[in-house]
Amino acid sequence: MRTVLVTGCGSGFGLLTALTLARRGxxxxxxxxDPRSEGAxxxxxxxxxxxxxxxVRRLDVTEPFAGAPVELDALVNNAGYILRGPVVTLSDEELRAQFEVNVLGPVxxxxxLAPRMRPGGVIVNVSSIAGSVGVPFEGAYSAAKAALESLSAALRFELAPYGLHVVVIAPGNYGTSIRARARWAEAFTEDHRDRAAHDRFWSAFDRSLAGRGDPQEVADAVAAAVEAPEAAYHRLVGKDAEFLYDLHRRTSQEDFERLxxxxxGLER
Incomplete structure (x- = not known):
């Protein structure tokens, strides 16, 4: 029986992943x-x-880890949130908080825990297509996921001598609560000059690409990474993620922005 620690299990991908892994044994x-939450x-x-x-255990990824020593076979870094607003509206405090949870938390x-992991173990970092493609009005989230992916690539070199694997799971936009729970930049008010552009973009995105997949696909992808970490390092999940990633690789940044x-509905 493998022992797996999963963060951010109060809702969404984390909750589904925890149940999926437990049901697999x-x-x-x-x-x-919050151990008293509905998800817990x-x-x-x-x-x-x-x-x-x-x-179910309490863990806030913004705090120093103080858990009891435990030998792990897998660590799934899933906890995170989205900060929404044009980059120029974001305060230093808001940017720090975004990186505190989405980057420093996994680190x-x-x-x-890596020194306590058994050889053959795996660290699964849950990223996003936003880590490969800069998403308008979610620049801080995109930057945090890009940082997580770069750190993951470096960790693969550094942890391989200890028999540990690192895998990145990059989902597209699924119908989980992460967007409903997004934090808005304080300065990005309803009368902000970019608010109409934001609303047009996300309305069009929701109609064209989002919400077509079952979030269970992501939980299954994480479970597959735990079971077979030697397979692909960077695993896209969702048709929109695959489409955007492929389009970005095949075109210049300028053409990608135009398309x-x-x-x-973004004005240039």
Whole structure:
């Protein structure tokens, strides 16, 4: 039985991933920031009703890791959030908070737990297509995911001598609560000059690409990475992620901007 620690299990991909791994027979340490949340309670009920090897534990990735020593076979860095607003509206504090959760959080856990992982173990970092393609009005989120992917590439070199694998899962836009729970830049008010462009872009995006996949696909991709980490390093999940990644690779940045702008209503 593998032991897997998953962060951000209170909702969305993390919750589904924790249940998926436990149902496949892994011992899952499902971590949440608030153990009294609805998601944490759902995990406990499922564990009790189905007899799953799943424990709910409190973990805030912005705090130093202070958990009890445990030997892990896999670490899934999933916790994160989206900061929404044009880059020029973002305060230093808002930018720091975005990187604190989405970049420094995974680094803290890797630093604390990688030395305790068994050879053959895997670190799965949940990124986003935003890490490869700069998403308008989510520049900080895109930058944080790009940083996570670069760190993951470096970690593959550094941890390979210890028998550890690193895999990146990059989903597209799924119908989870992460967008509903996005934090808005304080300066990006309803009367901001870019608010209409933001609304046109996301309305067109929702109509064209988003919400067509089942979030379970991402949980299954994470579980597959835990089971077979020696396969592909960077794994796209979702038709929109595959389409945008391929388009970006095949075209210049200028042409990519033009095509996306024309399709999704961004003025140039």
């Amino acid at each position: 892994d011992r899952v340490l499902a971590t949440v920031r 309670e759902r995990l406990r009920r499922s564990a009790a009703d189905e007899g799953l090897p799943l424990e 803290r856990l890797i630093r604390a 996306v702008g024309e399709t999704l």
